[in-house]
Amino acid sequence: MTVITHARRKSRLSKIIDDAGGVSVGVALSRAKANLDSLAPRSLAEVAARIAELSALQPPETPEQEVATLGLAYRAANGVIDSAGPFDMADVCAVALGLCDLIDAVTPQRPFDWRVLPVYAQSLQLLLALPQDAEARRKVRDSLDKMVDRKLAQPG
Amino acid sequence: MSGLEGLRESAVINLTGAVTMVVDDSPFGLDITASALLGFGIKTRYACHSAAEAMEILKDHPIDLLVVDTEMPDMDGYELVRWLRRSGLDPNAFAPVIMTAAHVRRSRVTEARDCGANFVITKPFSAASLLERIVFVARDSRPFLEVGDYFGPDRRFREGRAPGDERRADVLRKLRHEAEKNAAAGVGE
Numbered sequence: 001m002t003v004i005t006h007a008r009r010k011s012r013l014s015k016i017i018d019d020a021g022g023v024s025v026g027v028a029l030s031r032a033k034a035n036l037d038s039l040a041p042r043s044l045a046e047v048a049a050r051i052a053e054l055s056a057l058q059p060p061e062t063p064e065q066e067v068a069t070l071g072l073a074y075r076a077a078n079g080v081i082d083s084a085g086p087f088d089m090a091d092v093c094a095v096a097l098g099l100c101d102l103i104d105a106v107t108p109q110r111p112f113d114w115r116v117l118p119v120y121a122q123s124l125q126l127l128l129a130l131p132q133d134a135e136a137r138r139k140v141r142d143s144l145d146k147m148v149d150r151k152l153a154q155p156g
Numbered sequence: 157m158s159g160l161e162g163l164r165e166s167a168v169i170n171l172t173g174a175v176t177m178v179v180d181d182s183p184f185g186l187d188i189t190a191s192a193l194l195g196f197g198i199k200t201r202y203a204c205h206s207a208a209e210a211m212e213i214l215k216d217h218p219i220d221l222l223v224v225d226t227e228m229p230d231m232d233g234y235e236l237v238r239w240l241r242r243s244g245l246d247p248n249a250f251a252p253v254i255m256t257a258a259h260v261r262r263s264r265v266t267e268a269r270d271c272g273a274n275f276v277i278t279k280p281f282s283a284a285s286l287l288e289r290i291v292f293v294a295r296d297s298r299p300f301l302e303v304g305d306y307f308g309p310d311r312r313f314r315e316g317r318a319p320g321d322e323r324r325a326d327v328l329r330k331l332r333h334e335a336e337k338n339a340a341a342g343v344g345e
Contacts, residue, residue: 086281
């Protein structure tokens with residue numbers, strides 16, 4: 001196969017970054033953290049909105065509806081991860097990621113089990129409501145992790 | 157600082173003049189990225205909610221950095237980056253590109269590797285990991301290759317190393333340094 005190599009030109013970014021002035025990495029990260037902290041309350045509202053979208057989804061009645069509804073569920077789960085972002089909601093992200101994995105693993109031989117969708121919606125709501133240090137958080141995540149492992153172990 | 161990975165806290169960077177575009181269909185996702193960038197001194201010049209919107213701007217305006225989400229309706233992030241690399245737009249076709257992904261579908265893993273992005277960061281990402289990738293792509297000296305339908309940075313890290321490798325090396329170096337320091341100070345005797 002033909003390989004054409006373009007000699008790397010120095011990007012403008014590579015010059016800018018070493019220009020005089022600027023800030024230390026420590027200061028840049030402190031500022032970024034302060035900026036992100038100001039978004040934390042909005043994050044909770046956004047995550048709750050995405051969970052509400054998941055809760056509102058109904059099992060489809062036709063194959064066409066199934067594709068569309070799975071797409072909506074996948075986007076809502078992605079939205080949970082997007083919105084939970086860098087706000088100390090690792091278990092919320094992990095649970096949403098599990099739902100993404102289940103949807104992504106759908107094949108004609110391994111259809112989506114629509115019973116899990118309300119389980120995920122309720123579990124995510126519970127995680128939002130529980131205190132950060134609650135033992136129940138770990139139990140919720142563990143039981144969902146086991147379910148994902150079981151489902152993904154099925155032949156597909 | 158907690159979360160700081162392959163960067164020295166005291167290292168000085170200047171990203172103030174970087175013309176940056178952020179593309180994300182989620183308004184809040186875009187705000188998160190733009191807020192982190194602002195902390196680094198980067199004021200997002202172009203905030204786009206779709207690939208189509210980004211393409212129109214990229215045709216006419218040079219950028220220094222593109223941060224784009226992978227999952228978007230209609231044209232996704234992978235398609236946008238593939239288009240950009242093949243666009244012939246100079247200098248934008250060669251611009252550093254960082255992609256952000258909440259979840260990468262199995263069917264898109266190959267596309268994530270082959271679309272021509274410099275990096276894909278999985279969410280949730282920390283400000284430290286985003287900054288680390290920005291510094292990495294700024295210093296990325298890999299040549300661009302055209303191989304089949306691929307156009308983008310050389311995917312083999314021969315001279316430039318991935319931040320993950322740097323982190324491991326840095327951890328080992330730091331442990332060795334601390335061990336030497338402790339030995340010199342007579343710690344443990």
